Amino acid sequence: MKFIYVQNDQLLAGRVQAGKVIDGEEINVVPNRSLDANQSPIILGIERGSQCLSVGMAQQPILQIEHKNIMDLYRSKEESKNFTFYMHDTGLTSRLESAIYPGWFLCTLHQENQPVTLTNHPENSESVIVDFYFKRCV
Numbered sequence: 001m002k003f004i005y006v007q008n009d010q011l012l013a014g015r016v017q018a019g020k021v022i023d024g025e026e027i028n029v030v031p032n033r034s035l036d037a038n039q040s041p042i043i044l045g046i047e048r049g050s051q052c053l054s055v056g057m058a059q060q061p062i063l064q065i066e067h068k069n070i071m072d073l074y075r076s077k078e079e080s081k082n083f084t085f086y087m088h089d090t091g092l093t094s095r096l097e098s099a100i101y102p103g104w105f106l107c108t109l110h111q112e113n114q115p116v117t118l119t120n121h122p123e124n125s126e127s128v129i130v131d132f133y134f135k136r137c138v
Contacts, residue, residue, distance in 0.1 A: 003015070003132065003133055003135075004027060004106070004116055004132050004134075005027070006027065006046045006047075009065075010115060011046070011053070011063070011065065011115065011116040012108075012113050012114065012115060012116065013108035013113070013114060013115075013116050013129065013132065014112055014113045015112065027044055027045065027046055027134075028044070028045035028046070028048070028049045028070050029042050029043070029044055029045070029134075030042065030043050030045070030070055030071070030073070030074040031043075031074075032073070032074075032079070032080060032083075032084045032099070033074070034076070034077060034078065034079045034080070035079060035081070035084060035099065039086045040086055040087040040088070040089075041084045041085070041086055041087075041099055042084065042085055042086075042087050042096075043070055043073050043074065043080065043083050043084055043085075044070075044083075044085065044096075045069075045070030046065065049069060049070035049071060050067065050069055050070075051065050051066060051067055051068065052065070052066055052068045052069075052070050052073060052083050053065060053066075053083070053085075054066045054068070054082045054083045055082050055098045055100055055101055055104065055118065056082065057101075060118075060120075061098060061100075061101040061104045061118050061120075062117075062118065063106070063116060063117055063118050066083075068083065079099075081099040081100040082099075082100045084098075084099035084100070085097060085098060085099060085106065086099055090131050092133060093131035093132055093133050094131070094132060094133075094134055095122060095130050095131055095132075096132070098118065101118075103120050104118045104119065104120050105118065105119055105120075105122045105130045106118060106130065106132065107119040107122070107128040107129060107130045108128065108129050109127075109128060109129070110127075110128075110129060
């Protein structure tokens, strides 16, 4: 099981070490109210919500961090699909699928503290991890 966190302006994934979560910045989550709530569409923000994760296109979909305020996206009536991920609960963990590129999921490598990227092969658990743990902070 891995945790997503931000450290030095990079989105990484790491494991709990000796019962302690790696120090990093909290990730803010708000629903995307313009999409079907039954699909659990969420927007992920970092830097206290002043930046958000988005999916853009190069030769294939790529994960990027954009200077867009999470609350502006939350209040917007636009779909903002490039900033939206469908959260699929898998028990204690969740998979996050790109809304704009269905079939592409957040992932990371098995090695420690690796960047979070995207894969369109979520079933290939030998090469990537697609199940992440989210801890709610109140």
